[in-house]
Amino acid sequence: MSDNTIIAKRYATALFQLGQEQSKLDVIETELRALRVIFKGNKGLVQFLKHPRLTVDEKKQLLNDSLKDFSKETLHTLMLLIDRHREEIMIDMIDHFILKMNDLKGIADATVYSVNELSDVEKQRISATFAPKVGKRSLNLTNVIDTSIIGGIRLRVGNRIFDGSVSGKLSRIERQLVSQK
Structure with a gap:
């Protein structure tokens, strides 16, 4: 298992636990499923977010503007990934979260x-x-x-x-x- 997979699982688990505590698992799952469709439909989006000419603040502003209706838990997790330069694991993190939800259901x-x-x-x-x-x-x-x-x-x-x-x-x-x- 690669390091990115392990890290993506940790973020997914943390978001899952936060969703359980806040009773927002279904909301977060819906948001992440929508986000997965966006990422899978636009293959260059992750590469765009990793581009060195974009500052961290510009990346965050782009996500905040695009995903303003998303829950604070989902947005905060995405912001953490950007702060820590982990944009490439966003899709893996979403997939692991959805797997956890599927197991729960x-x-x-x-x-x-x-x-x-x-x-x-x-x-x-x-x-x-x-x-x-x-x-x-x-x-x-x-x-x-x-x-x-x-x-x-x-x-x-x-x-x-x-x-x-x-x-x-x-x-x-x-x-x-x-x-x-």
Whole structure:
């Protein structure tokens, strides 16, 4: 585990504990999810915030102006990261906070690969079927279209993969035939 990951976890844990004490976990989670969308949609934003020509005060002013409706806990954490020149761990910190929230709620993020877009009913059925298998109450599914699986689905929860795709079954049959020779 890299130093940045360890540091990001510490900031996420501190913000999580502060959110618990202030009874603002849901508010902070909503803000951080919105911020994650902003950072992931604008890949150069973190590099911009790390730019040496921007002073710490300019960076703080930019965030204060952009995120003026955010809670003081979230803003204070972001200001600390800027003060300590840790802009590059903002996304990791947000991800770790969301993981802690998901653990608290009994939710896991998962990616489901299918040939076609899944309906909400299909996503709910997949969540209800696989959540108990990974020890969670529900799954927060992201649907990815992948025509190479031919049919069926492939589900990834953390580092676990459940493969019910046609291409996965064909490759298992191929391995069995090759190993029998």
